[in-house]
Amino acid sequence: GGQPICSDKDYPTTTYTTTTTRTATTMTLTTVTTTSTTTWGSPSLFCIEVVRVRGYELPLVREQQKHRASIFSCDEYAVFSDGGKSQLVGVGPDGRDIMTTVIPPIREAIGNLAAGATTNSWLNTQTFLQVWDLAKKDGRIFQHDWIAKVDPDAVFFPARLRRHMKPHTNRDAKLFVMNCNRFGAALYGSMEVFSRGAYETYLRGADRCRNSLPWHGWGEDFYMSHCFDMLGVGRIYDFELLADKRCVYRPCWDKSRVAFHDYKDASPSGTWFQCWNASGGPWNPAG
Template identity: 35%
Template sequence: WRCRHGVNWGFQGMLYRTENIERIQKIWQPIVFDEEKPNCLYLDNALAAISDRVNFYAVPAAQSPGFLRELDWSGSERINMNHEAGGGNPWHTCATSGCNKTFNAGDKCQCNDNCFKFNDCCHDYEANCQHPGPSTFCFTLMQAGSYEQTLLQDQLSIGAGIFGCSAYSVFSNQGVTLYGPQNVQTSVIEGATAVGYSSAYDTALNTAVFVNVWNKLFTENRFADYDWTVKADADTVFIPGRLVEHLRPNTEGYPNGRTDAVYVLNCGLGLHGPIEVLSQKATMLFKDGGLVNCVAWNVSDWSITGEDDFMSKCWQRLGIERIIDFGVLDEAHCGGTVSPCMSGK
């Protein structure tokens, strides 16, 4: 049997019930390898041709989240067809990838300032980049010389993670330069950054470290120019564009970051630390005596729980209201089903 091309198309995204593979093959093989047809049939077309005998579900390329992304290393007729039909790759949007200042050669549609000139803007460029919504100041803590430094270096090189926010800072136990389109110098915090682990919860006992981080952030005061302050762990898969869509005022009940003192409760079990979101007004309250008072009040036991427990109890004690949004975090410790970026969060 011979076919000129195409019979492997679709295999990279097929999920089969193991016990049914042999039965399905017997049905579709004569359809795929039909020499009476000029190019034989592509596998997905062959499945469509036998849909009266085989039950299957085809995930459309426009579905988000979908099942896969097809890499375009050597060109793809399907990618080109999808791009032409949809005005942009279905999986690549400015909301998910962020608004960039530079051209990304691997993307079929762009989210940079020149995309109108070259007629290659993503379909949501205007909504997300020209009307970008609330501004975000994002920060993280990096242990110098650890895997966190490697992760952040990689993120910076492509403008991912916190480097897709309106502004950002990297705090560390040492002065380190991260190299990218715009180099980033870490801001050194006082005190040790090594921590133990809770015997009760097996989580990092890192409250003291993050008290130092917040104090440094308050001293620099860069956050004050932005609507929301976001703390993200270095190993959190963080997509700022998606978060901004949550934070738009009056959307899904969200308040205004400048006028309302709120934080985002991201888990039904309580605030969890991979990502913490605080309005600008709330951050100002936290800065203006709030953190100092919470330390004096002993709002949490630093020998048992971590910084997220301290923060949530402190913010509540300060009268900072919470907005419940479990859509900003997908985490196994919060009962989530962690998947390779398929949750849509």
């Protein structure tokens, strides 16, 4: 069989120390203290996918998890879904079920969209505003150096992302990546990367962005880049990260790229896994 997809740390290793004490009374009480020590990759990655339950995305994400591909070789990850009911993604390396976090339905009135704006763009932005709030409640996102939001149909290699982000990593970094330069520097939403400090800055200023920017009808990626700019988050210009047909196409065998977009066929022999294998997949020792 092939080796697992290469990563600095495919999965965190966890050690447990258990201490048991018993009282000397007639009733025996047991107290168990569990301490876990986790080793992350360097820099560490918290990765997110947002899936629509109807259609190809959920089956595709389940196949990714089965092969420890895409976000499932990040240090930690979360999958968010619509549809009102949490969905089973798969079973994690610790034997626990991996479930999606449900995004509440959007109830806010759309209001007046700008000329040329679309309802879909507005709903997309609203959805992700909720995702970033849910990630805050989850809390794990704050333990990691970098956050990557990756589309389900992007073929993504976390170990390669680590190499790109390592030179920019420090505890106080407030940075996000502009990843396309086709029509001037832009953030393309198939893979969004920003530091923990940028996320914390966003949370503090989210209401300001919402109230000040004319965002109705904007796509989520356009909104986030403008919000980051407004809040003083620094830009990293890295146009070698992403191979996206809407920006710059690169064949999947170009192993310099961190993600390839878009490949929608969810079957094990379909386009997503063809691309994954062509780019190294589980057999590439360089990641």
